[in-house]
Amino acid sequence: QKEVEQDPGPLSVPEGAIVSLNCTYSNSAFQYFMWYRQYSRKGPELLMYTYSSGNKEDGRFTAQVDKSSKYISLFIRDSQPSDSATYLCAMSANAGGTSYGKLTFGQGTILTVHP
Amino acid sequence: DAGVTQSPTHLIKTRGQHVTLRCSPISGHKSVSWYQQVLGQGPQFIFQYYEKEERGRGNFPDRFSARQFPNYSSELNVNALLLGDSALYLCASSTRGQGQETQYFGPGTRLLVL
Numbered sequence: 409q410k411e412v413e414q415d416p417g418p419l420s421v422p423e424g425a426i427v428s429l430n431c432t433y434s435n436s437a438f439q440y441f442m443w444y445r446q447y448s449r450k451g452p453e454l455l456m457y458t459y460s461s462g463n464k465e466d467g468r469f470t471a472q473v474d475k476s477s478k479y480i481s482l483f484i485r486d487s488q489p490s491d492s493a494t495y496l497c498a499m500s501a502n503a504g505g506t507s508y509g510k511l512t513f514g515q516g517t518i519l520t521v522h523p
Numbered sequence: 524d525a526g527v528t529q530s531p532t533h534l535i536k537t538r539g540q541h542v543t544l545r546c547s548p549i550s551g552h553k554s555v556s557w558y559q560q561v562l563g564q565g566p567q568f569i570f571q572y573y574e575k576e577e578r579g580r581g582n583f584p585d586r587f588s589a590r591q592f593p594n595y596s597s598e599l600n601v602n603a604l605l606l607g608d609s610a611l612y613l614c615a616s617s618t619r620g621q622g623q624e625t626q627y628f629g630p631g632t633r634l635l636v637l
Contacts, residue, residue, distance in 0.1 A: 451628035513565030
């Protein structure tokens with residue numbers, strides 16, 4: 409079983425739709441949760457970063473973390489064609505001791521927003 | 524400010540050859556991590572370096588090695604290339620490489636092994 413499972417998609421939605429992207433994880437040591445956006449043939453770009461259960465909003469994007477269920481989500485409101493990309497969830501464990509900032513990624517969800 | 528830079532952008536090699544990939548972190552960042560991203564998958568952790576010391580290693584064979592230089596730039600070396608090494612190799616930098624820090628990724632080096 410992979411430490412991080414991401415709904416693989418692909419997702420195809422009309423412009424203006426609300427998009428929901430999800431990941432589950434099995435490692436209780438994960439404390440920091442990120443969503444990256446990756447355009448074709450580019451490196452991942454950080455979209456959202458959270459470290460506590462609950463919601464965090466930034467413009468059209470909302471990140472949700474439920475540590476009790478080991479489940480994270482990213483919501484995109486009023487989706488635009490420019491949102492078409494691969495979305496990657498990523499997680500890391502606490503610092504200290506022999507821990508280090510290794511990111512564990514989901515497999516990514518390809519999103520297409522059509523006009 | 525310049526972001527993370529990587530070179531070369533593309534590379535074609537044949538099986539059995541050796542390859543060296545290079546990364547320059549964001550100014551002020553002392554930690555560099557390397558990831559391998561196979562087509563259709565999320566990035567997989569290969570190495571992390573901080574202050575020129577290896578701090579962590581993922582589940583990759585000894586054919587993979589890396590080092591970090593006094594200016595915090597880094598090289599990833601892969602020996603005896605296999606077809607399965609074809610992937611996008613990503614470099615990420617952060618201040619100290621701690622779990623709570625944001626890691627910033629470069630554009631990657633796309634390696635094709637024939």
